[in-house]
Amino acid sequence: MTDHSSAAQAKPSFPRDCEAIVRALWDYLDSALDGPSMIIIDAHLAECTSCREHFRFERALIDNLHALRREHHDVGSLRDRLIAALREARKAPRP
């Protein structure tokens, strides 16, 4: 198991295998890597406590951003306005 938590200084250094993992963390979270790369990172995160902590933090960040989508966004009046505009557009002769 790799553990580099003591390396968390202002400018921490990472073991070579961890460095490649953390560099690719966002691509991994976005499923933007090829299959073998995803598998390698899966395996590393299963073993490396420190990288797993970084992964959890970055995933929480992205999950919280996605949560903005669930916020109530009142489009009721906009919908009414839109439907009225669409009906007008239907009445207008086509160009």
Add this chain to the structure above:
Amino acid sequence: MPPAPTEGDALRQAAISFETTALPWLADVARFAISLTRNRHDADDLVQETYLQAFRHWHTYAPDRDVRRWLFTICRNAFIRSGRKHTIAIAELDDGDLDAMPAVISHAGAVEEGLANLFDEVDVGPAIRKAVGALPEPHRTVLILVDVERLSYQEASEVLSVPVGTVRSRLFRARRAIQTALIEHARDMGLGGKGK
């Protein structure tokens, strides 16, 4: 034998099809429009223009296409065409290679300060909304498309007509800015402090 459908019938059918297919995405398009215009009034106008354009071109819409992405593209193009004078903070267009390393280093520092459980200890919602609102263009729009609306890099690149690498670098910069703002917010709330 039933009468042949008239042009009016066809138009009514198209309107029904459009309303049932495109209108359910109104909140998504409105959210994207606000990310472009930064204010609700202009965003509402932009959404209306988007839907009117979409309706006029509904006959060109292929049913197997992702309608939400199609609407985002129309919205983005309508925004550009509108030529409205917005006071948009334009970020430096540095599309150089980026990765998650700076964010991870920032997180490592936050852990040292005792902020490892930031998301468990703080209601980050208000701080995230504020930080997203403060993001400069074009970073904010990319973040909305990828992180909020969950488009892939490729899909966002098609909506914005920019290369995938540009989406990626803008997204990573935006995420890093949000992360930095959240860590500062936690410090302001008196959390952490171990490393000071």
